Amino acid sequence: MSLLSSLQAPTANWVLNAIILLAIVGIFFYLRAKAKNQATKEDIAALTITVESIKSSYAVFIENIKARHLLRMVALEKRLATHQEAYALLSKAAHRRGKNDFEEHIFQAQEWWRDNCLYLEPQARNAFFIATNQLFLNNDLIHTPGRKQVEIIQATWADVEKAFSLIIEGVDLPPIKGELDALKPPEQGP
Numbered sequence: 001m002s003l004l005s006s007l008q009a010p011t012a013n014w015v016l017n018a019i020i021l022l023a024i025v026g027i028f029f030y031l032r033a034k035a036k037n038q039a040t041k042e043d044i045a046a047l048t049i050t051v052e053s054i055k056s057s058y059a060v061f062i063e064n065i066k067a068r069h070l071l072r073m074v075a076l077e078k079r080l081a082t083h084q085e086a087y088a089l090l091s092k093a094a095h096r097r098g099k100n101d102f103e104e105h106i107f108q109a110q111e112w113w114r115d116n117c118l119y120l121e122p123q124a125r126n127a128f129f130i131a132t133n134q135l136f137l138n139n140d141l142i143h144t145p146g147r148k149q150v151e152i153i154q155a156t157w158a159d160v161e162k163a164f165s166l167i168i169e170g171v172d173l174p175p176i177k178g179e180l181d182a183l184k185p186p187e188q189g190p
Helices: 003-095 102-119 122-143 150-170 176-183
Strands: none
Touching: 003 102, 003 122, 003 150, 102 122, 122 150
């Protein structure tokens, strides 16, 4: 073997070893990047599942709130109408004292109370019931000869007036003008 061939053999080995080493390093980095990409894909898939689950839970939560709000609005509408009816029936019965059809109006109001009392605010519910009974007694005291007991007549009528007040308070809404004023933008300075 010549010197040149002996020098070329290690150089060729060295070059071959370098190529093999570069290939191994390249394959290592390639596999590492591939594993990283796969892990990223798996992470993205897991995150997507989590995000979608949260979105779904949130959508269900929002729908439950909407349904509850709608139910409350319907109940509020019914409550307002019921208070208005209670006021009208009690007023009609109060104005019929001493008339032939008074008892009919009282019985109608009591029957109505039985069918609708749950829609009234608790205080208005109790006051309406007491007022119809007190109206009956008040009418009896006023229109029965010899039974004009002023304090009892005044006390029974006070219960009727209290019922009117509690029915009104049961649906006491803020004035619309105040709400509209609150929606106006604040005035800007110069």
